[in-house]
Amino acid sequence: MSSTDVRDSAPGADPRPADRPGALAAAVDAAVATVRRNAAAFGSLYPDSTTRDDRYPLRPATDRFAEGANRDWTTSFWPGMQWRAVELTGDADLRAAALAHAADFARRVHAGEDLDTHDLGFLYTLSCVDAWRLAGDEAARDAALAAADHLMTRFLPSAGIIQAWGDLSDPAQRGRTIVDSLMNMPLLTWATEITGDQRYADVVARHVVQVRTHLLRDDDSTFHTFYWDPETGEPLRGGTEQGAGDDSCWARGQAWGIFGFALHHRTSGDPESLRASERCAEYFLAHLPADGVPFWDLVYSDGADAPRDSSSGAIAACGLLELASVSPDADRAARYAAAARRMVADLIAGYTPAAPEDADALLLHSVYDAPKNKGVDEGCLWGDYYYLEALTRLTLPGWVSPWWPAAAAVPTHATLTDTATEPDGGTA
Numbered sequence: 084m085s086s087t088d089v090r091d092s093a094p095g096a097d098p099r100p101a102d103r104p105g106a107l108a109a110a111v112d113a114a115v116a117t118v119r120r121n122a123a124a125f126g127s128l129y130p131d132s133t134t135r136d137d138r139y140p141l142r143p144a145t146d147r148f149a150e151g152a153n154r155d156w157t158t159s160f161w162p163g164m165q166w167r168a169v170e171l172t173g174d175a176d177l178r179a180a181a182l183a184h185a186a187d188f189a190r191r192v193h194a195g196e197d198l199d200t201h202d203l204g205f206l207y208t209l210s211c212v213d214a215w216r217l218a219g220d221e222a223a224r225d226a227a228l229a230a231a232d233h234l235m236t237r238f239l240p241s242a243g244i245i246q247a248w249g250d251l252s253d254p255a256q257r258g259r260t261i262v263d264s265l266m267n268m269p270l271l272t273w274a275t276e277i278t279g280d281q282r283y284a285d286v287v288a289r290h291v292v293q294v295r296t297h298l299l300r301d302d303d304s305t306f307h308t309f310y311w312d313p314e315t316g317e318p319l320r321g322g323t324e325q326g327a328g329d330d331s332c333w334a335r336g337q338a339w340g341i342f343g344f345a346l347h348h349r350t351s352g353d354p355e356s357l358r359a360s361e362r363c364a365e366y367f368l369a370h371l372p373a374d375g376v377p378f379w380d381l382v383y384s385d386g387a388d389a390p391r392d393s394s395s396g397a398i399a400a401c402g403l404l405e406l407a408s409v410s411p412d413a414d415r416a417a418r419y420a421a422a423a424r425r426m427v428a429d430l431i432a433g434y435t436p437a438a439p440e441d442a443d444a445l446l447l448h449s450v451y452d453a454p455k456n457k458g459v460d461e462g463c464l465w466g467d468y469y470y471l472e473a474l475t476r477l478t479l480p481g482w483v484s485p486w487w488p489a490a491a492a493v494p495t496h497a498t499l500t501d502t503a504t505e506p507d508g509g510t511a
């Protein structure tokens with residue numbers, strides 16, 4: 084459990100500390116200070132996915148991997164934070180550290196280490212695509228393409244999905260995908276753009292339609308996971324892995340939906356993905372507690388004795404800014420951008436350490452996997468990453484996202500600069 088108390092962020096407290104002009108800049112300074120300190124502490128090694136009592140231990144050793152090794156799905160969020168800090172500050176030491184991690188990710192993919200996952204998108208977008216696009220690292224570009232090729236081997240043509248987890252012959256995982264997979268599609272979209280090979284984009288198109296059709300429910304909530312018959316392609320059933328129940332709405336999954344569908348709309352122009360992102364967003368915003376930071380499952384609301392998941396808030400804030408940037412409806416775009424700004428303000432006010440040295444995490448009070456009692460009320464690498472991405476989106480006008488293909492247009496949310504949140508800039 085976290086040892087750092089949630090500071091007072093009572094709704095209605097006026098003005099909230101994080102609403103003050105300059106609060107975003109102060110939050111960036113604090114976050115970058117922590118990234119610098121962690122980089123000095125971890126060197127070429129990797130922190131674990133979540134903190135223990137607000138401190139990141141090294142990633143534990145396993146029978147196959149040494150302590151601090153590059154394994155599992157979360158390691159790229161660490162160099163991803165370094166790249167965002169480089170963009171925010173131009174720090175040469177962090178650039179060198181991120182490039183060294185990109186070399187390690189190249190080694191990992193060429194050695195075939197721990198690649199049985201759809202999360203190759205998370206892993207290689209924030210390590211190697213970033214190293215290529217921000218530093219011209221050709222070896223990183225080749226490694227990202229190798230990762231995209233490996234991700235393509237997980238496509239099950241009859242079902243039209245990329246299998247999420249495990250070995251492709253594992254009967255427990257065969258034919259299963261999860262809503263998080265939407266965030267792994269940008270690596271394939273990028274691969275089409277880099278190579279001119281349409282096969283990657285074709286797989287993205289088929290996979291996204293299946294997720295949209297079967298994981299997005301009629302009430303605009305999402306299943307975490309869904310199974311297809313891998314031979315016949317018949318859709319079978321939804322279920323959960325990390326949510327409160329098969330029919331509940333896992334907060335992080337809904338946040339991945341906002342963000343992932345908006346990204347797909349940006350690259351494909353598909354109006355159904357825009358609509359899907361809006362539906363996910365409306366449901367998410369309608370199920371927030373008063374302080375604007377979600378419980379770990381949206382089945383809980385104010386008064387519930389359940390932990391929050393600040394990482395879902397950070398992901399949703401990025402997703403809402405993405406959605407605002409692609410929305411053709413100015414009123415909707417303004418509402419989503421205001422909701423994102425409010426959410427970031429709420430995270431700063433109530434879910435960050437009082438001082439950077441108080442914790443290794445940028446963002447406190449996340450949940451990794453409540454049903455397995457894993458990383459409950461701790462910091463986590465992806466929460467820290469998306470919090471820093473949200474700060475970057477809000478403070479760097481013209482910022483170009485790693486989730487966009489290389490030639491994507493510059494963002495249209497360049498007006499979202501560090502000014503006070505409107506008093507009524509609510510979460511709609």
Ligand code: GLY
Pocket residue numbers: 263325335451
């Ligand atoms: N993508 C796995 C998670 O969000 O926990």
